Structure formats: C-alpha cells, structure tokens
Amino acid sequence: MTLPGGKRLSWALLLGLGAASCRPSAERPTEEPWAWDLPPGFPAPLVPLDNPMSVAKVALGRMLFYDKRLSASESISCATCHQQALAFSDGRTTPVGLQGDIHPRNAPTLTNVAYAPRLNWADPGTKALEAQMEGPLFGRGAPIVEMGLVDEPRREAALARLLADERYREAFERAFPEAPKYTFEHVSKAIASFERTLVSGGSAWDRYRAGDAAALGEAERRGMYIVRDHVGGALCHHCHDGFNLSGPVKHVDAPFDEVVFANIGLYNVGSTGAYPEGNQGLYEHTKNPSDRGKFRTPTLRNVAVTGPYMHDGSVATLEDVIAVYVEGGRVIEAGPYAGDGRKNPHKSAGLSGTPLSAGQRRDVVAFLNALTDEVFLSDARFSNPYPEDEHFGE
Ligand code: HEC
Ligand code: HEC
Structure with missing residues (x-):
C-alpha cells in the first residue's frame, strides 16, 4: 500500500496490530482483518454480509472519497460536499452540483452514518451506504447531478482515469484480490467501508x-x-x-x-x-x-x-x-x-x-x-490521503 508512511503507522497503532503490521507491505496479507476502534459504549455497526470490512478496502475507499477524478468533470469529489472539518457536511445552504445546479437538500453530516437505518433526509427505500451511493455517483432517480457519471461511457472513462494511477491498481488489488476487480461495485463497496469508519464519540x-x-x-x-x-x-x-x-x-x-x-x-x-x-x-x-x-x-x-x-x-x-x-x-x-x-x-x-x-x-x-468531537474533525484516518496531489481534495 502506498499511503504516506506516517498514516500507515497510525492505522497500525490504532488497530492494535502491533508487530504484524511492521512487516514490509509486500508481505502483509491482502485481507488484513478489521478491528473496530469504537468509543466507549458504542455498539459495533452492522455491516452487509457481502461487504465485510477490511483495512485494504477502507484505505481504497478513503482514496476514492477524496478523488475528483471520480466525477465526470474531474472537479468534485465526495469530500466537496462532505468536508471533514465540517463533520462531513459542506457549510452551504444547499450544495452546488457538477453543472452548477443547486441540489434541493442540504448536505448532511456523515457523523456515525454507519448506524443510520435509512439514508438521505427523507428516503424510505435507501437502507445501505452501497445503495445510497448510486445517487451521488450516477445521479440516479433525480435530475440532480452530483458526480455526473450518468451513463456507461462516463463511468468507463472515470475508471480508466483511476487505473492510469499506479496507486489504484495496487489498492484495488489489495482490497479485491478476486477478478474482475476494477468495477463500480467495488468502488462503491470500498467507499461504503470507509464511510462506516466515520465514527464520532469524543465530545x-x-x-x-x-x-x-x-x-x-x-x-x-x-x-x-x-x-x-x-x-x-x-x-x-x-x-x-x-x-x-x-x-x-x-x-x-x-x-x-x-x-x-x-x-x-x-x-x-x-x-x-x-x-x-x-x-x-x-x-x-x-x-x-x-x-x-x-x-x-x-x-x-x-x-x-x-x-x-x-x-x-x-x-x-x-x-x-x-x-x-x-x-x-x-x-x-x-x-x-x-x-x-x-x-x-x-x-x-x-x-x-x-x-x-x-x-x-x-x-x-x-x-x-x-x-x-474535535478529534473526529481532524483525525488523520479520515483525512485526504494525498493533500499534495491536485487530483485529491474537497
Ligand atoms: C418530533 C421529533 C423532534 C423533536 C421533539 C425535536 N426534533 Fe430536532 N429535528 C427533528 C427533525 C425531523 C429534524 C429535521 C427537520 C427538517 O429538516 O425539516 C430536526 C432537526 C434539528 C436540528 C438541525 C440538525 C441539522 O443537522 O440540520 C437541530 C439542531 C435540532 N433538531 C435540535 C432539537 C432540539 C434542541 C430539540 C428540543 C428543543 C428538538 N430538536 C426536538 C425532529 C425532532
Ligand atoms: C454536490 C454535493 C454532493 C456530492 C458531490 C456528494 N454528496 Fe452526499 N449528499 C449530498 C446531499 C445534498 C445529500 C442529501 C440527499 C438527500 O437527502 O436527498 C447527501 C447525502 C449523502 C449521504 C446520506 C447521509 C445520511 O445520513 O442520510 C451519504 C452517505 C452521502 N451523501 C455520501 C456521499 C458519497 C459517498 C459521495 C461521493 C460518491 C457523495 N455523497 C457526494 C451532497 C453531495
């Protein structure tokens, strides 16, 4: 994994993996087990059976969450509307989408989103983060365009942009060792895994x-x-x-x-x-x-x-x-x-x-x-993994 070294160390320490994770990355098992690091009294979130948590998936999801190449215009990422310093909301009345269109609803916080039995402000049918994401990624079900990947060619182009980056080929390989790995199903599963880690209980x-x-x-x-x-x-x-x-x-x-x-x-x-x-x-x-x-x-x-x-x-x-x-x-x-x-x-x-x-x-x-929860708002585990790289940001 090519996350900046300091970040990997903090993951390892926080997950209590100790010596095992000090091995060089090539020798580490691909599916490193996941251990929740929950505040006292917090129950473990439910995770879909077909998308178990793994360290590698969360790391990939974090990259994707901050990557503007995932939008059709390469100008916005999930983090544009879900900014860490604002508890993953965006400070606006309503956000501005890809084409300057105004979204009718305020961008909600993603604080403890893993515990929500329904997602979005009033959406009785959307239960899982994986399903919710079809909204922002593909603009499903509304004229609103968020990331703007509204058709197959645009989705293919976005995937191709990601795969031109060596870091993604490695990160997908680790997160999804099975074939085919480079699919939107995997993009969505990885981002959802990252979202489930956004647990805040340190106020x-x-x-x-x-x-x-x-x-x-x-x-x-x-x-x-x-x-x-x-x-x-x-x-x-x-x-x-x-x-x-x-x-x-x-x-x-x-x-x-x-x-x-x-x-x-x-x-x-x-x-x-x-x-x-x-x-x-x-x-x-x-x-x-x-x-x-x-x-x-x-x-x-x-x-x-x-x-x-x-x-x-x-x-x-x-x-x-x-x-x-x-x-x-x-x-x-x-x-x-x-x-x-x-x-x-x-x-x-x-x-x-x-x-x-x-x-x-x-x-x-x-x-x-x-x-x-001040720690949550600046926790390195939830931050942009590549702040120096122009493709990544809010
Ligand atoms: C009957 C249920 C109910 C009660 C009682 C209630 N709330 Fe709410 N609260 C809601 C709902 C629903 C919303 C969102 C409403 C909307 O967006 O139209 C909300 C929104 C809020 C928000 C805005 C949060 C955000 O992220 O936008 C705050 C703050 C809040 N309530 C505080 C309070 C306080 C303080 C009280 C007691 C004085 C209270 N609520 C009583 C249901 C309730
Ligand atoms: C243009 C701004 C914008 C972008 C980009 C965006 N979102 Fe959102 N997000 C919103 C708005 C607005 C809502 C509320 C939608 C609703 O209630 O209908 C929302 C809702 C959500 C929710 C539901 C939270 C809850 O508690 O109900 C999740 C999860 C979420 N977004 C994740 C993502 C992910 C993942 C991405 C990137 C793939 C993304 N968003 C991109 C604006 C945005």
Missing part, C-alpha cells in the same frame, strides 16, 4: 458520560438536562435519542428496522400544509398527504459545525433552530413560501411549543456546542 458530553464531571460546565449541564431530560418541557430526546442523539439507530445489538420521519413545522405554504415543491419530504415517496414535510431526525453530534440546518439549510443558526421549537414551528411572512408553520396540519404531535427562557435557550446552545 465533551462523551467525556462527561464516561465519568469526567468537569468535562461539562454549568450552562452545558443545564442545557443537557433540557435536551436529554425534559427539563423546561422540551421533548428533544423523544426524537434526538440515544448515544447518537438521533432518530432510531441500527447496530449489532439492535438490528431492528425502525425508522421515524417527523414534521417540525418549518412550512405551511399557503396554509395548505405543503412544504416547498420538490422538498416535501416523505410525501414525495408515499404520496400520502399526511407525510408532507416529514424528514429523518438528524444526529445532534457535531451539530455546531454542520450549519446551516434542516433538510434545505433554511435555518441559519442553532439559536434560530431553538426558536423554531420554542414557537412550535416557523412563520414565513412573505414570499412564495409564506405561511404559518406552527399551524401545519401534518406537524408531528408534541411540537406545540416549549416556553424556554432566554437563559435556557443559551444553555441549550452551550450543550449543543459541547457535542463537537
């Missing part, structure tokens, strides 16, 4: 939970009681629940296929209960009117760096998010989306407003800020 809140009482200050602790324990009448924890502060998670100890979509009253276009056209949430899949405006509950981990917020990036700051919950929805006074979201007939039960004081709102923001 101040995690240190507090592990017994370090000083890890959270007074305000952060008060905010925690509001978000986690119903103080002040807030119901946050009903939806942002568990170790991931998210909707239902799926893992080896909870292989259930649970999924919840909620409408938090962001819109009520023309008092009809509608959300903006093209962004109606679950309704777009089910055509059931009561599913209008329903989206997946995102994780609150690293939320301080993933703004702007919500499925369409229409809420700028955490203070603004809290105002939505305090009011029981959002009122839009004028423009094409005018309407009183508080009165959206499809709004989920229990979101009728929470009278938090100004101080309590500040406490909630303080707690949300304590959910940032």
